[in-house]
Amino acid sequence: EDNFTQSETDVLIIGAGPAGLMAAYWMARYGVNARIIDKRDTKVFQGHADGLRARTLELFDSMGFQHRVIQEGTISTVVNIWVPSTQGELVRQASINISRTDESPFYNTCLTQGRIERFIIDSIREHSDLDVEYSVIAETLDYDEELSNDPNSYPITVQVQALGEDDTKVEARCEAAGNEVTRDNLLPDDWADIVPRKKSRKTQVETIKAKYLIGCDGAHSWTRKQLKIPVEGSTTDHVWGVIDVVPLSDFPDVRRLSVVNSATGTILVVPRERSLVRFYVPVQTCEAGAADRFDRSKITPDLIRARVQAIFAPFTFDFKECSWWTVYQVGQRISAQSTKDNRIFLAGDAVHTHSPKMGLGMNMSLQDGFNVGWKIALAVAGILKPEVLETYALERHPLAEMLLEFDRNWSPMFNDRKPEGVDTKASDMALIAERFEDFADGWKVFYPPSSLVRKAEDNVEFAFARHMIPGERVRPVKLRNQADGTPLWTTRLLESDGRFRILVLAGDIRNPMQRQRIETLNRALAEQTGSSISPLGRYMEIPGQFKNPVDVLTVHASPWKEVEFFDFPEILRPFDPVKGWAYDMIWCDDACISDRYCDGKAYEKWGVDQVLGALVVVRPDQYIGWVAD
Numbered sequence: 001e002d003n004f005t006q007s008e009t010d011v012l013i014i015g016a017g018p019a020g021l022m023a024a025y026w027m028a029r030y031g032v033n034a035r036i037i038d039k040r041d042t043k044v045f046q047g048h049a050d051g052l053r054a055r056t057l058e059l060f061d062s063m064g065f066q067h068r069v070i071q072e073g074t075i076s077t078v079v080n081i082w083v084p085s086t087q088g089e090l091v092r093q094a095s096i097n098i099s100r101t102d103e104s105p106f107y108n109t110c111l112t113q114g115r116i117e118r119f120i121i122d123s124i125r126e127h128s129d130l131d132v133e134y135s136v137i138a139e140t141l142d143y144d145e146e147l148s149n150d151p152n153s154y155p156i157t158v159q160v161q162a163l164g165e166d167d168t169k170v171e172a173r174c175e176a177a178g179n180e181v182t183r184d185n186l187l188p189d190d191w192a193d194i195v196p197r198k199k200s201r202k203t204q205v206e207t208i209k210a211k212y213l214i215g216c217d218g219a220h221s222w223t224r225k226q227l228k229i230p231v232e233g234s235t236t237d238h239v240w241g242v243i244d245v246v247p248l249s250d251f252p253d254v255r256r257l258s259v260v261n262s263a264t265g266t267i268l269v270v271p272r273e274r275s276l277v278r279f280y281v282p283v284q285t286c287e288a289g290a291a292d293r294f295d296r297s298k299i300t301p302d303l304i305r306a307r308v309q310a311i312f313a314p315f316t317f318d319f320k321e322c323s324w325w326t327v328y329q330v331g332q333r334i335s336a337q338s339t340k341d342n343r344i345f346l347a348g349d350a351v352h353t354h355s356p357k358m359g360l361g362m363n364m365s366l367q368d369g370f371n372v373g374w375k376i377a378l379a380v381a382g383i384l385k386p387e388v389l390e391t392y393a394l395e396r397h398p399l400a401e402m403l404l405e406f407d408r409n410w411s412p413m414f415n416d417r418k419p420e421g422v423d424t425k426a427s428d429m430a431l432i433a434e435r436f437e438d439f440a441d442g443w444k445v446f447y448p449p450s451s452l453v454r455k456a457e458d459n460v461e462f463a464f465a466r467h468m469i470p471g472e473r474v475r476p477v478k479l480r481n482q483a484d485g486t487p488l489w490t491t492r493l494l495e496s497d498g499r500f501r502i503l504v505l506a507g508d509i510r511n512p513m514q515r516q517r518i519e520t521l522n523r524a525l526a527e528q529t530g531s532s533i534s535p536l537g538r539y540m541e542i543p544g545q546f547k548n549p550v551d552v553l554t555v556h557a558s559p560w561k562e563v564e565f566f567d568f569p570e571i572l573r574p575f576d577p578v579k580g581w582a583y584d585m586i587w588c589d590d591a592c593i594s595d596r597y598c599d600g601k602a603y604e605k606w607g608v609d610q611v612l613g614a615l616v617v618v619r620p621d622q623y624i625g626w627v628a629d
C-alpha cells in the first residue's frame with residue numbers, strides 16, 4: 001500500500017534532455033508548480049549532441065549562462081572541404097566562412113550536451129526548488145477530453161514508477177559500456193551527479209494528475225505513442241559511427257570543422273572542448289525498415305578507427321583516449337501533430353528527427369522547449385488566455401518541416417552512397433548553406449501572425465522600424481547604459497526573466513517635439529483610473545511569485561553626453577525606496593571608445609528613425625510581438 005501515492009501538479013514534463021530542461025527553466029522562472037521526470041538515472045555526461053548555433057547562444061545569454069559555454073566550448077568560423085585531387089591525394093578544396101559577425105555576437109560552438117544540461121539545471125536550481133526526478137519512468141497516460149476546455153481541471157493522469165535500486169528498467173549509468181564515466185573525464189561540478197542517488201529499496205508507483213503535459217521524451221517518444229500520433233516522412237535510415245577522441249593525426253585540419261570526401265568514404269570532423277575531436281563516419285545506409293535488421297554489435301571503436309584511417313590516408317590517424325562513442329541511427333521523421341488539444345504538447349526529437357551532422361537537433365529541441373515553456377507557465381498563472389497555446393504548433397511545426405527539408409537537401413553530401421545528381425562540390429555545399437543559412441543559424445524563424453504576433457498589413461515591414469519585424473528576433477546590438485556608460489548586448493539586456501517588454505525607442509529627446517511625445521507616452525503609461533488603466537497596471541501578478549509581467553526599457557538616440565538620466569519621465573526610470581533609481585532601464589545608442597561593438601548603430605540596424613524612434617513589444621522569449629510608431 002505504501003508504495004502507491006497520488007498527487008497533482010500544474011505541469012508535468014516527461015524527459016529531461018535539452019527540450020525538457022528548457023521548458024523546466026520557464027517553470028522555475030515563473031514559480032509554476034511543475035515536475036520534470038526522466039527514466040535515466042543521471043544527466044548526460046559525455047557525447048550525444050554537441051553543436052550549438054549562435055541563436056541558441058543568444059538565448060543562453062538571455063538566460064544568464066552563455067559565458068560558461070564560451071569558456072568551455074570550441075568555436076568554428078569556417079568549414080573546410082577536402083577532396084581527392086586528380087592525382088588522388090586529399091587536398092583542401094575550399095574553406096567556407098560560416099560566421100556572420102554582422103548578425104550576432106556569437107558563433108557556432110561545440111560543447112557536449114552534458115555540459116549544456118549542466119548549465120540549464122544550474123539555472124533552474126538558481127531560480128527555484130524544481131529539480132529533475134531521475135529514474136522515474138512514465139508508464140500509463142489517461143487523458144479526459146471532456147475536461148479539456150476547463151483551464152482549472154486536471155484532464156491528464158500519468159502513472160509513473162520511481163524505480164527502486166534493484167529495478168532493471170533504469171537506463172543504467174547513463175552511458176553504455178565503453179563510455180565509462182570517471183573522475184578524470186568529468187568536470188568537478190558534474191561529479192556530484194554521478195554519485196549514486198539514494199534510492200528507495202522498493203519501486204514506488206505514483207499517479208500524477210496534471211493540467212498540462214509536455215512530452216520531451218526524445219525520438220522514440222513515449223508520449224507520442226500513447227496519443228497514437230503517427231510519424232511521417234522517413235525515407236532512409238543512415239547508420240553512423242560517432243566517436244569522440246583525442247586524435248593523434250597529421251591531418252592539417254584535424255582541429256577545424258571539416259568534411260573529408262575521399263574515394264573510400266566521407267567523414268565529418270568536429271573539433272570539441274578539452275582537445276577532443278568528434279568524427280562522424282557513415283557505417284551503413286539502409287532502406288526504410290531495413291535498419292531494424294542492422295547488426296549494431298558489429299560496430300566497435302576499432303572499426304570506426306579503421307574507417308577513419310582509410311578515409312584519411314595518406315594522413316595518419318589514431319587515438320589512445322576515447323571519451324565516448326556510439327552507433328547512431330536516424331531517419332528523417334516528423335510527428336503529424338505537436339499537440340493534443342493544447343493540453344498535451346510534444347517538443348524536440350519527439351516531433352522531429354533527422355541526421356545529426358548539421359548540429360541542429362539539440363538547437364531545435366532547445367528552442368522548442370523554450371517556445372512552449374513560457375506560454376504554458378503564463379497560461380497556468382492565468383495571465384495568458386489558454387488560446388495562446390495554439391501559437392506553439394503554429395510557430396514551431398512549420399520550422400520542423402523546414403528542418404526536414406534542409407536535412408533532405410544537405411545530408412546526402414555526407415553519405416557514402418549519394419543519390420544520383422548529388423555532388424559534394426564545395427560550390428554545391430555553399431549554395432545550400434546560403435539558401436538555408438538564416439534558418440539554420442536561427443536568425444529567421446518566420447513566426448506567423450497570431451495573438452502574440454501582429455504583422456504589418458501585407459506582411460511588409462513597418463516603415464518606422466524596418467528591421468524590427470514582428471515574429472522575428474530583436475537583432476542583437478550593443479548599447480550604453482545612460483547612467484554609467486557600460487556597454488551591454490541586447491541579448492543580455494532582454495533577460496529571459498519571464499516579462500513582456502515595452503521597448504521605448506525614444507529617439508532624440510533633445511528635440512522639443514520628441515520630448516512632447518515622450519511626455520504623452522508617460523501619461524498613458526501612468527494612467528491608473530477608471531476605464532483607462534495603463535498597460536503596466538492592467539496585468540495581474542502571479543501571487544507571491546512573479547511581479548510585474550510587463551517591463552519598460554528605454555533606448556534613446558541622443559548623444560550619451562548630451563542628456564541626463566533624469567531627463568526621462570519617472571515612469572521610465574522608477575524609484576524603489578530600498579534599491580533607489582532603476583539605472584538599468586535607460587539605455588543609449590551611442591558609440592563607446594572602450595568597446596568597438598558598441599558603435600552607436602543600433603537604430604540604423606533596427607531601421608528606426610534617429611529622432612522619432614518607435615515602440616516595440618518584445619515577448620518573454622525575445623521575439624518581437626508588436627511594433628508601432
Ligand code: FAD
Pocket residue numbers: 014015016017018019020037038039040047048049050051113136137138139171216217218219221222242326328347348349350356357359360361362365
Ligand atoms: P532527448 O535528449 O532524447 O531526451 C529525451 C529524454 O526523455 C531522455 O532523457 C529519456 O530518458 C527520457 N524519456 C523517454 N521516455 C521516457 C519515459 N517514458 N519516462 C521518463 N523519461 C523518458 N545529435 C547530434 O546532433 N549529434 C550527435 O552525435 C548525436 N548523438 C546522439 C547519440 C545518442 C545516443 C542520442 C540518444 C542522441 C544523439 N543526438 C545527437 C541527438 C540529440 O541528442 C537530440 O537531438 C537532442 O538531445 C534532443 O533533445 P530532446 O530533449 O528532444 O530529447
